[in-house]
Amino acid sequence: DAKTTQPTSMDCAEGRAANLPCNHSTISGNEYVYWYRQIHSQGPQYIIHGLKNNETNEMASLIITEDRKSSTLILPHATLRDTAVYYCIVKRAAGNKLTFGGGTRVLVKP
Amino acid sequence: NAGVTQTPKFQVLKTGQSMTLQCAQDMNHEYMSWYRQDPGMGLRLIHYSVGAGITDQGEVPNGYNVSRSTTEDFPLRLLSAAPSQTSVYFCASSRDRSEGNTIYFGEGSWLTVV
Numbered sequence A: 001d002a003k004t005t006q007p008t009s010m011d012c013a014e015g016r017a018a019n020l021p022c023n024h025s026t027i028s029g030n031e032y033v034y035w036y037r038q039i040h041s042q043g044p045q046y047i048i049h050g051l052k053n054n055e056t057n058e059m060a061s062l063i064i065t066e067d068r069k070s071s072t073l074i075l076p077h078a079t080l081r082d083t084a085v086y087y088c089i090v091k092r093a094a095g096n097k098l099t100f101g102g103g104t105r106v107l108v109k110p
Numbered sequence B: 001n002a003g004v005t006q007t008p009k010f011q012v013l014k015t016g017q018s019m020t021l022q023c024a025q026d027m028n029h030e031y032m033s034w035y036r037q038d039p040g041m042g043l044r045l046i047h048y049s050v051g052a053g054i055t056d057q058g059e060v061p062n063g064y065n066v067s068r069s070t071t072e073d074f075p076l077r078l079l080s081a082a083p084s085q086t087s088v089y090f091c092a093s094s095r096d097r098s099e100g101n102t103i104y105f106g107e108g109s110w111l112t113v114v
Helices: none
Strands: A009-013 A018-023 A031-038 A045-050 A061-064 A070-075 A084-092 A104-109 B004-007 B010-013 B019-025 B031-037 B043-051 B054-057 B064-066 B076-078 B087-094 B109-113
Touching (some): A009 A018, A031 A061, A045 A070, A070 A084, B004 B087, B010 B019, B019 B031, B043 B064
Parallel strands (some): B010 B109
Antiparallel strands (some): A018 A070, A031 A045, A031 A084, A061 A070, B004 B019, B064 B076
């Protein structure tokens, strides 16, 4: 599975959009980009995933560049409860093993 | 629908003791797995199963055994606990191995080996 690179941490103001970048320059054609988050002392929570096209659900939007070498997770209106570690994971099509990196520690401030 | 349920939530063991972490899911998922998470680190895969009767090793399998006698249950056994196994353990499940599949995690089991 391709390796991902994320900033170690970032702060965001409550009510503003949070844009979380992820680089995955070695991604292959059949690998999906997944985003999970882990709120302190809880199990990882699925947010969104995509292959080529941009995706949106009730939690977030995922923007994938045309060359698929990077992506951005957008939390449109961050709340204090969005404070968590966010993991960008590239997962190959065959199989369900997730390889977690260090993630981005997001702190939403009032 | 309880999702993925792990027990116990907290456990303290002495070195050399054995124990089993229980994991159950009620979503009829074929695929189940166990991860461990050390402080400040991401999750690492211990063992996984693609269906009843089938298990395989992940990234860090040493010191752990698993079995999958039913679709619902996937227990993780520590035969002789070591302090290096102090960690938070997460069980996960998903519908099958196909692409684009969402993986659901339990709330974790905190294990301390003294």
